[in-house]
Amino acid sequence: QLQLVESGGGLVQPGGSLRLSCAASGFGLGLYHIGWFRQAPGKEREGVSCISSRDGSVYYSDSVKGRFTISRDNAKNTVYLQMNSLKPEDTAVYYCAAIGSWVVTTVQPMCIPHEYDMWGQGTQVTVSS
Numbered sequence: 001q002l003q004l005v006e007s008g009g010g011l012v013q014p015g016g017s018l019r020l021s022c023a024a025s026g027f028g029l030g031l032y033h034i035g036w037f038r039q040a041p042g043k044e045r046e047g048v049s050c051i052s053s054r055d056g057s058v059y060y061s062d063s064v065k066g067r068f069t070i071s072r073d074n075a076k077n078t079v080y081l082q083m084n085s086l087k088p089e090d091t092a093v094y095y096c097a098a099i100g101s102w103v104v105t106t107v108q109p110m111c112i113p114h115e116y117d118m119w120g121q122g123t124q125v126t127v128s129s
Contacts (some may be wrong), residue, residue: 002026002118004096005038009123018126020081022096028040029053030074032118033099035111036081038125045095047111053101054085059111063089080108085126093122 008020022034035050049070050059069082079096096118099109109115116119 004118004120006019006094006096006120007033008092009125011088011126011128013129014127015088016086017082017084018086018125020083020094020123020125021095022079024077024079024098028074029077029079029098033101033104033109033116033128034070034072034079035097035099035109035116036070036079037069037095037097037113037116039095040089040092041120043092047113048094049080049113050108052108054107057108073118074094075101084123086125088127090125091127092125095122096120104112 003025005023012018031053033053036048037045039045048061050066051070067085072079098118099116099121
């Protein structure tokens with residue numbers, strides 16, 4: 001069974017840090033573009049950060065640029081999202097998603113939900129004092 005499993009969410013105070021993990025089972029992540037997305041209550045799901053499988057290029061949304069870092073460890077079959085200087089507005093359910101690099105003709109798909117076809121179940125991140 002092919003699946004993505006997120007972990008690492010939790011409750012953190014403003015200014016704190018968390019590291020989210022996205023582990024793949026049943027397949028290797030090496031040939032997949034990976035994205036982190038989030039959805040806050042009453043809001044649409046949005047792209048946070050994405051990383052290309054072809055050249056490692058990364059994308060960050062303006063709201064997290066300079067605070068979040070995406071990385072991948074193909075040997076561990078895991079993609080990470082290091083989140084620093086967290087703000088209350090970062091509170092959301094965070095999802096990782098994947099799309100095969102052979103599906104996408106560009107070096108990296110746009111970091112938007114409908115570009116990705118495999119999703120994890122999500123992990124809650126709450127930033128509150």
